[in-house]
Amino acid sequence: MTKHNAIEMALSDQIVQLARTAGHLWGKGWAERNGGNISVDVTEEMSWVAYSRSRDLFHEQEIPHENLAGRAFLVTGAGTRMRDVAEMPARNCCVLRISEDLDGYYLLWNGDRQDLQPTSELASHLAIHALLRREQRPERALLHTHPNELIALTHMPGPAKAEMLVDLLYAMHPELKLILPRGVGYAPYRPPGSAELAEVTLSALSEHRVAIWEKHGCVAVGKGPAEAFDLIDAVNKSAVILLLCKAAGYAPEGLSAEQLEELGRPRGHRPT
Ligand code: 13P
Numbered sequence: 001m002t003k004h005n006a007i008e009m010a011l012s013d014q015i016v017q018l019a020r021t022a023g024h025l026w027g028k029g030w031a032e033r034n035g036g037n038i039s040v041d042v043t044e045e046m047s048w049v050a051y052s053r054s055r056d057l058f059h060e061q062e063i064p065h066e067n068l069a070g071r072a073f074l075v076t077g078a079g080t081r082m083r084d085v086a087e088m089p090a091r092n093c094c095v096l097r098i099s100e101d102l103d104g105y106y107l108l109w110n111g112d113r114q115d116l117q118p119t120s121e122l123a124s125h126l127a128i129h130a131l132l133r134r135e136q137r138p139e140r141a142l143l144h145t146h147p148n149e150l151i152a153l154t155h156m157p158g159p160a161k162a163e164m165l166v167d168l169l170y171a172m173h174p175e176l177k178l179i180l181p182r183g184v185g186y187a188p189y190r191p192p193g194s195a196e197l198a199e200v201t202l203s204a205l206s207e208h209r210v211a212i213w214e215k216h217g218c219v220a221v222g223k224g225p226a227e228a229f230d231l232i233d234a235v236n237k238s239a240v241i242l243l244l245c246k247a248a249g250y251a252p253e254g255l256s257a258e259q260l261e262e263l264g265r266p267r268g269h270r271p272t
């Protein structure tokens with residue numbers, strides 16, 4: 001068995017879940033062209049894989065996260081379509097391992113496509129994985145996607161948009177408070193793929209599991225890609241309800257302050 005086949009076998013569960021989630025993103029209409037990307041920390045599953053600069057493709061790039069030295073990630077490829085990731089994950093994902101010296105990463109596996117590179121949002125993904133490990137959080141997966149209704153709401157004009165938007169979303173559906181009791185982060189607009197976007201995302205996710213990317217989309221962390229998808233799906237549901245009310249010609253009443261306060265003390269239904 002080749003090393004590539006052995007890696008594919010060792011990661012089969014993670015690859016299946018990632019591919020299923022990619023299919024959901026396409027099905028939701030959130031993944032135009034190459035929109036969206038997913039990464040999963042697979043350091044444990046990859047611990048047996050030997051690597052060296054002479055044998056593996058090495059990409060030089062400073063990695064400013066000490067705690068990621070030697071860690072491995074399954075990542076969707078730059079420019080890949082989510083519908084292709086769903087159908088042919090092995091041709092549209094890669095596994096990279098950060099060098100011990102933090103001077104780049106090895107591409108341990110890129111299916112059968114030598115030209116495949118990790119997502120252009122790698123800077124944000126690595127910054128968030130570093131945060132998750134630093135804080136010993138249980139999440140191992142990160143998902144970025146373009147949920148239509150949520151993006152539409154971030155184009156709302158006016159000041160104090162972040163607070164107002166998050167309040168509006170929470171007033172639209174009681175489940176949101178139960179699923180995400182600590183709220184949702186909001187990252188102001190920064191160019192896609194930039195270090196600046198990574199920076200504002202990091203601060204938005206430091207206390208949250210979901211962060212809205214203004215005028216672009218959303219990111220979420222979960223134990224796996226499916227859990228991260230569920231969180232974004234719940235947030236976007238509130239955005240859909242809000243816009244449906246507006247389209248029907250009325251401003252929604254929303255949950256009252258008392259009703260929201262009551263949800264602050266969840267009974268039985270605990271978020272995971
Ligand atoms: P990639 O194809 O490089 O993953 O980029 C998609 C995207 O949504 C950028 O924000």
Ligand code: ZN
Nearest residue numbers: 035036192217
């Ligand atoms: Zn994007």
